[in-house]
Amino acid sequence: MNYQYWDPQIEKMPRKELEELQLKKLKEEIRFALRTPFYKKRLSGIGINSQDDIKTLDDLNRIPFTTKDDLRDGFPYGFLSIPKEDVVRLHSSSGTTGTPTVIYFSRDDLKRWADYMARCIYSTGCGKNDVFQNMITYGLFTGGLGFHQGGEEVGMLVIPAGAGNTARQFKMMQDYGTTVLHATPSFLLHLETKMKEAGVDRESLVIKRAFGGAEPYSEDTRKRIEALLKVDVYNSYGLSEMNGPGVAFECQCKDGLHIWEDGYIAEIVNPDTLEPVKNGEIGELVLTILCREATPILRYRTRDLTAFYTEQCKCGRTHRRLKRITGRSDDMLIINGVNVFPSQIEEVIMSMKEVGNNYLIVVEKDGALDRMTVKTEVSADIFMDDARPLNALKEKIKETLAASISISPKVELHESGSLPVSEGKAVRVKDTRPKDV
Ligand code: ADP
Ligand code: ZN
Numbered sequence: 001m002n003y004q005y006w007d008p009q010i011e012k013m014p015r016k017e018l019e020e021l022q023l024k025k026l027k028e029e030i031r032f033a034l035r036t037p038f039y040k041k042r043l044s045g046i047g048i049n050s051q052d053d054i055k056t057l058d059d060l061n062r063i064p065f066t067t068k069d070d071l072r073d074g075f076p077y078g079f080l081s082i083p084k085e086d087v088v089r090l091h092s093s094s095g096t097t098g099t100p101t102v103i104y105f106s107r108d109d110l111k112r113w114a115d116y117m118a119r120c121i122y123s124t125g126c127g128k129n130d131v132f133q134n135m136i137t138y139g140l141f142t143g144g145l146g147f148h149q150g151g152e153e154v155g156m157l158v159i160p161a162g163a164g165n166t167a168r169q170f171k172m173m174q175d176y177g178t179t180v181l182h183a184t185p186s187f188l189l190h191l192e193t194k195m196k197e198a199g200v201d202r203e204s205l206v207i208k209r210a211f212g213g214a215e216p217y218s219e220d221t222r223k224r225i226e227a228l229l230k231v232d233v234y235n236s237y238g239l240s241e242m243n244g245p246g247v248a249f250e251c252q253c254k255d256g257l258h259i260w261e262d263g264y265i266a267e268i269v270n271p272d273t274l275e276p277v278k279n280g281e282i283g284e285l286v287l288t289i290l291c292r293e294a295t296p297i298l299r300y301r302t303r304d305l306t307a308f309y310t311e312q313c314k315c316g317r318t319h320r321r322l323k324r325i326t327g328r329s330d331d332m333l334i335i336n337g338v339n340v341f342p343s344q345i346e347e348v349i350m351s352m353k354e355v356g357n358n359y360l361i362v363v364e365k366d367g368a369l370d371r372m373t374v375k376t377e378v379s380a381d382i383f384m385d386d387a388r389p390l391n392a393l394k395e396k397i398k399e400t401l402a403a404s405i406s407i408s409p410k411v412e413l414h415e416s417g418s419l420p421v422s423e424g425k426a427v428r429v430k431d432t433r434p435k436d437v
Contacts, residue, residue, distance in 0.1 A: 001252055003315045006122040006154075007115075010262050011317045018318060019057060021262055025290040026060065027051040033296040035081040038074045060265065065274065065286060065299045071101040071241065079295050080104055087294055092140045093240040094214075094425060100140075103240055104294040110149070112291045113243045116263055117150020120249035123258070123315075124209060124234045128155035131176050135183040135191075136214070137163045137424050142244020143214055147182050150246065156180065163187065163423045166194035173205050181231070185212040185221055186426035189357035192228040193417045196380055202230060211236045213245060215425045216327045216343050220350040224357075237325055241300050242287050248322050256309045256321030263291040266320070267299070268308060271329045282307045284329055285322070303328040333363060333429065335370045340405050342428050348400050349376055354393050356380065358419040361409075363431040370433065372409035374401070380416040 005011045013021070031051040033039035046062055047053065054060070071079065080087070088107050092100040105113070126132070132151040138144030138160060151158040161172055163183070169191065172178065181188070188210055195202070210229065212222070213236030222233045237257050238245035247264055248257035259266050265288040268277050277283035285302045305328065309321040326343045333340050342361055349355045356377030364371050374397065382389060394411045402408040420427075 001315075003252060004122060004125060004127075005317075006119040011119070011123075011319065013262070013318055015318055018261055022265055022290065023054075023057050025262070026057065026265065026288070027054050029288070029290055029296050029298070030054050032081040032293050033298060036074075036079050036296065038070065038078045039296065039298065057265070060288065060299065063298050065301050066297055067301050068098070068101060068241075068303075071297075072099050075099075076102055079297065081296055082106055082294050090140075091142045091145075091240055091244060094141055101241060103243070103292075105243075105292070106294045109243075109292045109294050112263075113146065113246060114149035114153045116243070116246040116260055116291065117146055118153035119260065120236065120246055121147075121150050121154050121156070121211075123249060123251040123317075124211070124232075125252050126154060126156060126180055126209065130154075130156040130179045131159065132156040132180045132182070133159045133161050133169070133172060133176075133178040135161045135163055135169055135181060135187065141424065142238070142240045143182075146238070146244040146246060147211070166191055167198060170195065170198060170200045170205075173207060174200075177206050179206055179208050181207055181210040182236075183210070183212065184214050184425060185217040185225060185233075186215065186358070186421065187423075188212055188225045188229065188233070189221070190421045192225070193357050193377075193380070195229075197417060207231050209234065211249075213237055216325055216331075216346075218343060218347040218350055219324065220347060224350055228357075235324060237304075237322065239302060239304075241297055241302075242289050243292060247287070251313065251315045251317065253314050256313065256323060258313065258317050258319045258321055261319045264289060266308075266322075268306065271303075271305075277307075280307055280310045282323075282326075285325075303330055305329055331429075333361075333372075333431065335363065335372050335407055335409075338406055340407055344405050345374060345401065346428070348404055349374070349397060352393075352396065352400075354379055354382060354389075355397070356414075356416045358417075358421065359428070360419055361429045363429065363433060365433045372407060373412055374409045375412045375414055375419060377414050377416050377419055382416075384413075384415050 087104045089105045092102045136143040210231045210233050225233050234250040238247040248259040267286040268283040271284040285304045288298050304325045306325045307323045327341050356379045359376040362373040397411045
């Protein structure tokens with residue numbers, strides 16, 4: 001394959017040099033951190049009063065983890081390290097798990113973010129000739145403007161389409177000859193359902209690639225989108241606390257997400273003991289940003305579960321790769337004592353071709369017990385009035401789930417395109433059990 005690199009010197013930098021660069025940037029980041037009320041207190045409490053108190057990368061381990069609650073406690077300006085007049089933008093998290101957190105950017109921070117985004121986009125083979133339709137929410141959410149700036153940096157023609165409205169999206173794809181899409185994977189699937197309904201001919205479109213991120217999805221879901229929309233799908237990972245998208249991205253090999261280690265220090269820890277896991281084992285990703293002056297964040301517990309690949313990628317980049325993020329540690333459902341992640345259910349159902357493009361997991365209390373219902377759409381070529389294949393499919397889903405996750409939920413089948421679709425991140429679980437149980 002003909003790999004292309006946005007910044008070859010950095011992307012293929014030998015590990016030793018990369019670590020030296022990390023140390024230099026970490027010291028710089030500590031200097032910014034010491035200017036924030038939050039870290040000034042926290043770091044001086046452990047004897048770090050100047051950037052020169054950091055001598056090796058291992059010194060990072062002395063610093064306690066930063067949590068989402070810390071960021072909330074520091075709201076609104078506790079993590080700001082530069083004078084307010086030098087701040088040019090703020091973004092906040094989507095608030096999927098509670099009150100959103102806020103991040104500030106200086107002009108240079110925005111330039112650096114655009115550069116990391118450009119690196120990601122370019123690594124998938126895109127270039128100046130591409131027309132990029134950014135079908136994700138703009139506004140406080142980082143996905144819109146993050147990809148927008150990165151696309152412009154690469155020199156693509158960027159269409160700030162925003163999320164939703166599939167009919168308008170198809171029209172833009174046809175009118176402007178869109179070659180690259182960005183959306184949540186759930187929206188990409190929804191798009192395909194709508195494409196069939198609207199009678200849009202795939203041949204009338206010239207899309208080649210799609211970036212899918214902002215929410216977990218399985219490898220089977222990727223394959224499904226690729227087969228249905230006839231595009232190459234690349235996984236995009238980021239979080240507002242670390243700028244947003246641009247933290248880790250798949251290259252042309254589509255085998256794990258390169259985390260840009262000149263911009264982020266990544267650790268993976270056991271979420272219970274907080275000790276580092278063995279290389280290659282799954283744990284919680286902890287990130288330290290090295291590329292932002294306005295809001296330094298050190299050792300942030302992302303709650304996202306992943307693992308490092310232990311081998312270097314075929315593309316020649318030396319930056320390590322993360323496995324597909326399976327979800328957040330707090331996504332785990334406990335159903336009558338059995339632990340299950342929604343992603344495990346998705347893995348099972350999305351591998352079945354009779355299953356359609358959308359699903360929802362409902363958890364309720366039934367007396368003292370928990371009851372789980374998996375609602376899934378059936379593929380468009382299955383008729384809802386033919387009971388026999390439907391019953392067989394229900395049984396198949398039930399049995400496969402029982403075998404793989406030891407839970408035998410109720411299964412409900414729904415017509416293609418009939419389950420609710422959200423404009424932002426997909427809501428996959430509706431848990432109506434009282435919180436204190
Ligand atoms: P919130 O934490 O409120 O959802 P963000 O918009 O910052 O706000 O979302 C970041 C989170 O989205 C990540 O921490 C992760 O849980 C999830 N996420 C983003 N990209 C991916 C991806 N490619 N795969 C799985 N999860 C992802
Ligand atoms: Zn690679």
